[in-house]
Amino acid sequence: MSNLLIVESKNDEFFIKALVDHLNITNIDIGKPICSIQDYKCLEGLSLNNLILRLEAFKNSLPKNDIEAVGIILDNDGQKKKSNWVNKSGC
Amino acid sequence: MMIKNLKISNFRCFDNFDIHEFERVNLIGGRNNSGKTALLEALYLNSAPSSKTIMNLRQIRSESLEFLKTIPAKAWDYLFFDKSKLKKIIKIVAESEEKIKEIEIVCDDSIEQFEEFFENEDEDEETQEIEELKTILIENENKRSVLNIYTRTDTNRLLSASMIANSKGVITKTQNISSFNDVNFIPSFLRITNPALAEEFDKADLEGYSDDILKIVQSIDSSIEQIKTLNIGKSSIYLKKQTNEYLPITLFGEAVYRVIQFALRIVNNRNGILLVDEIENGIHYTSQDDLWTILFQLAINFNIQIFATTHSYEMIKSFSKIAHKFESETGAYFEIAKSAKKNKTIAIKRDIEVLKYELSQEMEFRGE
Numbered sequence: 001m002s003n004l005l006i007v008e009s010k011n012d013e014f015f016i017k018a019l020v021d022h023l024n025i026t027n028i029d030i031g032k033p034i035c036s037i038q039d040y041k042c043l044e045g046l047s048l049n050n051l052i053l054r055l056e057a058f059k060n061s062l063p064k065n066d067i068e069a070v071g072i073i074l075d076n077d078g079q080k081k082k083s084n085w086v087n088k089s090g091c
Numbered sequence: 092m093m094i095k096n097l098k099i100s101n102f103r104c105f106d107n108f109d110i111h112e113f114e115r116v117n118l119i120g121g122r123n124n125s126g127k128t129a130l131l132e133a134l135y136l137n138s139a140p141s142s143k144t145i146m147n148l149r150q151i152r153s154e155s156l157e158f159l160k161t162i163p164a165k166a167w168d169y170l171f172f173d174k175s176k177l178k179k180i181i182k183i184v185a186e187s188e189e190k191i192k193e194i195e196i197v198c199d200d201s202i203e204q205f206e207e208f209f210e211n212e213d214e215d216e217e218t219q220e221i222e223e224l225k226t227i228l229i230e231n232e233n234k235r236s237v238l239n240i241y242t243r244t245d246t247n248r249l250l251s252a253s254m255i256a257n258s259k260g261v262i263t264k265t266q267n268i269s270s271f272n273d274v275n276f277i278p279s280f281l282r283i284t285n286p287a288l289a290e291e292f293d294k295a296d297l298e299g300y301s302d303d304i305l306k307i308v309q310s311i312d313s314s315i316e317q318i319k320t321l322n323i324g325k326s327s328i329y330l331k332k333q334t335n336e337y338l339p340i341t342l343f344g345e346a347v348y349r350v351i352q353f354a355l356r357i358v359n360n361r362n363g364i365l366l367v368d369e370i371e372n373g374i375h376y377t378s379q380d381d382l383w384t385i386l387f388q389l390a391i392n393f394n395i396q397i398f399a400t401t402h403s404y405e406m407i408k409s410f411s412k413i414a415h416k417f418e419s420e421t422g423a424y425f426e427i428a429k430s431a432k433k434n435k436t437i438a439i440k441r442d443i444e445v446l447k448y449e450l451s452q453e454m455e456f457r458g459e
């Protein structure tokens with residue numbers, strides 16, 4: 001059984017992975033980031049739609065993996081509404 | 092009738108298995124031996140619960156008739172997930188918007204159903220088959236096994252077919268065909284014969300679909316200009332390329348043969364079900380988009396429901412791309428996988444939007 005952390009971008013993935021390794025935490029996996037590099041190239045970045053798709057994809061993978069808990073890290077970017085996106089996604 | 096949900100118990104690799112929300116065109120992926128072909132077989136049996144279907148499935152799987160004759164008591168064991176019980180029962184329940192159709196396949200050594208046949212036969216016209224059957228019935232119980240197929244719709248439960256495996260082969264009786272749906276199973280490697288394919292083409296030609304079939308073939312090979320059947324020795328489909336003479340279809344590649352077969356099975360079976368195992372076989376990746384476009388269009392035009400299996404990442408990618416061009420609920424992808432917690436076979440549905448996202452993110456959706 002493991003715990004999964006979903007992050008926003010590839011950069012976040014590198015940072016959190018380094019942090020987890022530094023803190024010597026063994027039972028956390030870092031999942032694929034919500035956004036690909038292309039999302040940032042076209043300046044869209046994280047959108048509610050992207051988040052919904054990522055969570056739907058996560059739901060699809062859930063039965064195949066023995067995961068106890070999931071965490072999602074989102075950049076606030078000064079946007080208060082972002083913190084409500086997980087609830088809004090309906091997943 | 093579009094099948095929406097399917098429930099399978101004690102069949103092949105399925106102990107208890109549910110799959111929900113089928114659409115018009117359904118692509119099924121998963122690892123080797125995950126149950127993709129068994130799922131098609133369950134759909135086939137539910138649609139055409141007959142002894143012919145059981146024998147077709149034996150042929151498709153290359154299951155030996157010699158084994159059946161040598162150990163007739165175990166002749167049907169391969170169909171069951173749990174082979175240990177004396178009386179074995181498979182249930183396959185298909186739900187559509189209009190009705191629920193349940194098939195029950197029961198294997199034991201009872202011969203009551205066959206005794207009923209004697210009562211129905213005219214004594215003066217006793218056939219050789221009945222004579223043979225009587226001999227088998229008095230044989231030792233260990234030298235036979237009986238398979239009865241029942242169909243239940245609403246409150247009626249009717250015997251559809253009975254089969255006795257014995258040391259000489261199989262004796263079959265199909266009784267009730269009123270509950271059959273038009274269904275066609277195209278296996279991964281077994282080809283239908285050239286005369287059978289030519290007959291299918293003639294049927295389509297008679298209905299005025301020969302030009303449509305030609306257009307479909309041209310999507311795979313644009314240099315083909317004409318298509319017709321010729322009866323030289325044996326009947327066969329012949330194709331004519333630019334500046335060439337007519338050549339038999341056997342001289343063309345697997346893709347041409349399979350695409351013609353898909354198209355003919357659809358145009359000749361309006362309102363039916365098409366089952367295709369390993370749809371990618373013989374199809375070059377550059378032709379896959381055209382193939383899916385044809386299949387989606389034909390499925391809509393002829394009111395056909397398609398179920399196809401694949402191992403191919405490229406085929407799934409092409410399916411996702413083409414399905415996007417049609418209404419959102421025309422196609423869906425199903426992954427057959429093992430659940431981590433219960434080690435049970437499960438089906439995971441992906442609508443086209445989520446499938447496209449998972450493809451773009453290089454995620455795992457083929458049973459990994």
